[in-house]
Amino acid sequence: MSAAESLISAHGIRPTANRILVADALSRAGRPVSLTELETALDTVDKSGIFRTLTLFKEHHLVHTIEDGDAVRYELCHSHDAAHDDDLHPHFYCEKCHRTFCLDGTPIPSIPLPDGFRPATVNYIVKGLCPECR
Amino acid sequence: MSAAESLISAHGIRPTANRILVADALSRAGRPVSLTELETALDTVDKSGIFRTLTLFKEHHLVHTIEDGDAVRYELCHSHDAAHDDDLHPHFYCEKCHRTFCLDGTPIPSIPLPDGFRPATVNYIVKGLCPECR
DNA sequence: GTAATTAATAAAACTGAATTGCATATGAAA
DNA sequence: TTTCATATGCAATTCAGTTTTATTAATTAC
16 A cells, blocks of 8 residues: 555545546645646546645645645645644745745744634745745 | 825825725724725726726825735735835735735844845745634 | 827737536435 | 545646736927
């Protein structure tokens, strides 16, 4: 049983061939990838299938999403906790190559909220140029 | 000369009727609004005109944009500095009513970046429920 | 002031990512 | 097997965002 397969099973999802391919691609990417990027990487799997797989993965807290203003990007949760996703970390979006990087060395600093606001999650995106592009 | 008109002029833009309408709508909204929201608010101005106006305003640092994952939203820069936009502040996106609020009481806390990354701007979005929706 | 030139606008068409409907295929269970 | 639910590919749809084109309005030159 591959690593991807057991990861999928551990989250209560049936590990079909396509789902293993998607999980593997996410793992290989090593950074958050968009639906379109996955579509390119996986030419044997249809876009709609990738989309449905990602949606399923997200429901089961196997992946989480970030929005960098370019696209919704998916990445495997670093904390492999099937119950929920306390896996928040900042990201860096390169405005030249349009790639997004995890900055998982640092937690997202929190800020005080005005009365009445109930926070659920935080998106922290730094934009600029990555080492290769500057 | 209206407040909107002089604001537009101060940024080196010719204050046409449509542009004044867009600037007024942004001012009245009091929070970041999307192109679609403006389209609804301004039924005399065509979508493409609003879009081009917003693009122009952004180039001249009269508005800035934030991405909350729902849409690109525009707001008047709080610092009325025609040269550039040092107007970064966190936002709160309500997952129920899909409105976005400025949290301009606090600056965005910064984080250390790995070597080589050149930051240009930051998007800090807290998501959850606003006081009216919780 | 009038003609020539440039800028601004509306309307429509286009794009591309995200999403859904539907018929078929696959796999698990009896 | 046969049955049944699930998963999948393909096509079609949606919708925000963007661009094109033709027209109108405003500036500038004379």
